[in-house]
Amino acid sequence: MILVALLAVAQATAPDPRLERLDPAARPPVVQLVDSARAMGLPTESLVQRALEGAAKGAPAASIVAAVRRLAADLGRARDALGPDAVPAELDAGAAALRAGAPPAALTTLRRVRRGSLIVPLAVLADLVGSGVPADSAAAAVLALAPSIRDVELMEFRRAVERDIALGAPPATAVRVNATARTARPGRP
Amino acid sequence: MGKDNVGTSDADLVRRVRAGDTDAYAEIVARYRDRLGRYAVHMLGDREDAEEALQDTFVRAYRSLARCDDPARFGPWVYGILVNRCRTAGARSARRRRVFVRNDAALNGAALPDAALRADFADLVGWALARLGPECREAFLLKHVEDLEYDEMAKLTGAGISALKMRVKRACEQLRAILSEAEHV
Amino acid sequence: MFDAGDDLVERIVRHLREPVRVDPALDARVMRDIDPPGSTARAHPWTWVALAAILAALLVVWPWGSAPAPEGGDRRQFVLVAPRAITVALVGDFNDWDPARTPMHATREGVWAAVVPLPPGRHRYAFLVDGAEWRADPAAPRAADDGFGAPTSVATVEAGGT
Numbered sequence: 023m024i025l026v027a028l029l030a031v032a033q034a035t036a037p038d039p040r041l042e043r044l045d046p047a048a049r050p051p052v053v054q055l056v057d058s059a060r061a062m063g064l065p066t067e068s069l070v071q072r073a074l075e076g077a078a079k080g081a082p083a084a085s086i087v088a089a090v091r092r093l094a095a096d097l098g099r100a101r102d103a104l105g106p107d108a109v110p111a112e113l114d115a116g117a118a119a120l121r122a123g124a125p126p127a128a129l130t131t132l133r134r135v136r137r138g139s140l141i142v143p144l145a146v147l148a149d150l151v152g153s154g155v156p157a158d159s160a161a162a163a164v165l166a167l168a169p170s171i172r173d174v175e176l177m178e179f180r181r182a183v184e185r186d187i188a189l190g191a192p193p194a195t196a197v198r199v200n201a202t203a204r205t206a207r208p209g210r211p
Numbered sequence: 212m213g214k215d216n217v218g219t220s221d222a223d224l225v226r227r228v229r230a231g232d233t234d235a236y237a238e239i240v241a242r243y244r245d246r247l248g249r250y251a252v253h254m255l256g257d258r259e260d261a262e263e264a265l266q267d268t269f270v271r272a273y274r275s276l277a278r279c280d281d282p283a284r285f286g287p288w289v290y291g292i293l294v295n296r297c298r299t300a301g302a303r304s305a306r307r308r309r310v311f312v313r314n315d316a317a318l319n320g321a322a323l324p325d326a327a328l329r330a331d332f333a334d335l336v337g338w339a340l341a342r343l344g345p346e347c348r349e350a351f352l353l354k355h356v357e358d359l360e361y362d363e364m365a366k367l368t369g370a371g372i373s374a375l376k377m378r379v380k381r382a383c384e385q386l387r388a389i390l391s392e393a394e395h396v
Numbered sequence: 397m398f399d400a401g402d403d404l405v406e407r408i409v410r411h412l413r414e415p416v417r418v419d420p421a422l423d424a425r426v427m428r429d430i431d432p433p434g435s436t437a438r439a440h441p442w443t444w445v446a447l448a449a450i451l452a453a454l455l456v457v458w459p460w461g462s463a464p465a466p467e468g469g470d471r472r473q474f475v476l477v478a479p480r481a482i483t484v485a486l487v488g489d490f491n492d493w494d495p496a497r498t499p500m501h502a503t504r505e506g507v508w509a510a511v512v513p514l515p516p517g518r519h520r521y522a523f524l525v526d527g528a529e530w531r532a533d534p535a536a537p538r539a540a541d542d543g544f545g546a547p548t549s550v551a552t553v554e555a556g557g558t
Contacts, residue, residue: 078495079545178344332411
């Protein structure tokens with residue numbers, strides 16, 4: 023019985039075999055970061071993927087470790103902002119939004135005003151800020167739309183804003199115009 | 212959009228169908244098939260989807276013919292049904308994310324066609340059309356290709372006239388921007 | 397109608413207004429679908445035509461489709477125009493950043509495509525051209541640079557496949 027329990031613990035803490043692909047300089051620090059994240063109850067899959075991405079792109083060990091450390095910190099902040107019930111995919115998207123510059127308060131408010139999955143609103147928030155929209159404009163727009171708009175329409179909103187920016191509109195204006203157009207329109211298919 | 216040269220108007224045909232002459236409906240289908248097909252192909256970017264939407268449109272139009280208030284304006288009325296069928300088809304295929312790669316179809320979300328690709332103008336237009344949002348594409352096609360008036364379009368689409376004008380304007384701007392980029396590559 | 401000097405949009409409209417020819421066989425299909433007034437309940441021939449068409453469509457789609465869509469997720473199509481490439485791989489969070497897992501197929505000269513089942517969430521990815529050059533997807537949002545020295549794109553899949 024004890025042996026089984028010990029084996030179970032050993033299995034649970036065995037490093038992810040995929041991390042074998044990492045450079046020997048990067049592997050131990052990454053394994054440790056992943057373990058700490060797991061101990062804190064944070065999802066670890068995106069940490070592993072970030073490390074694999076660095077390995078695939080031939081990045082130096084120091085960059086890989088730094089990137090994984092940053093992401094782990096962002097996931098922690100995302101969970102603080104979104105609450106313990108957030109699913110891994112929401113934490114990933116939240117981490118991206120925070121890294122892009124969205125204020126943690128925006129995430130907390132989003133959780134309050136929108137039922138259901140926050141994956142898409144958080145991803146749209148991250149993508150907008152990544153496209154050059156000032157963080158507060160992006161947050162204000164997503165929060166204004168969040169209570170009533172469907173995921174697929176939010177993604178269309180993001181595309182429309184990016185199109186307008188590509189056509190030369192100042193990012194904050196592009197967001198404002200498109201958000202106003204959508205809040206003015208009663209829900210349509 | 213109502214009378215053909217020989218003299219049987221849409222209104223006449225519609226009345227005959229309502230009176231029980233089903234074969235007269237075949238005449239209506241033949242008359243509108245290519246024109247509605249043109250809108251559906253450009254709107255959906257896929258010939259199979261377009262033909263399916265088209266067939267669906269004609270069947271629905273037949274079944275609700277009693278609700279066509281003015282038989283002389285059968286044309287705009289059936290366009291309304293087609294526009295709705297295309298919206299449903301568009302939403303369905305967006306979820307399926309099908310690969311369109313045919314001569315007359317668009318490359319949804321693809322990168323800018325390289326000039327080294329011997330893409331002809333038709334391919335570029337299809338591709339650029341696909342990059343417009345569905346509302347802008349719909350408004351642009353109805354106004355400039357199908358020649359509907361704004362008040363007819365407003366009835367069909369449920370959007371206001373000024374919103375429709377803005378969509379058409381934006382479509383023109385975007386097409387110009389997308390395609391002049393493509394031509395200068 | 398258009399702004400002055402708007403040759404390009406006029407060219408586009410002229411092209412789009414060209415007649416499109418739809419197969420006249422559509423007429424017969426429509427007429428078969430329509431119940432003639434006063435018909436009695438019977439097995440309509442079009443039912444079998446429709447069933448045959450559905451089966452035929454499934455036979456076309458089935459072998460082409462790979463894994464079924466993951467629960468709540470979606471199948472996504474990725475496209476890159478790279479006429480001079482010999483190989484293009486789709487590499488991302490969904491295949492452990494392994495360039496060997498999702499080679500893309502050239503569907504037409506210079507156009508590379510792959511269809512991948514994706515679970516809900518935000519997925520980082522990029523294209524690897526000829527095993528050496530990383531390219532972002534011009535049609536997708538960019539991910540924040542992670543100091544890896546190569547561009548990355550993001551695909552977002554909604555939960556519950558709206």
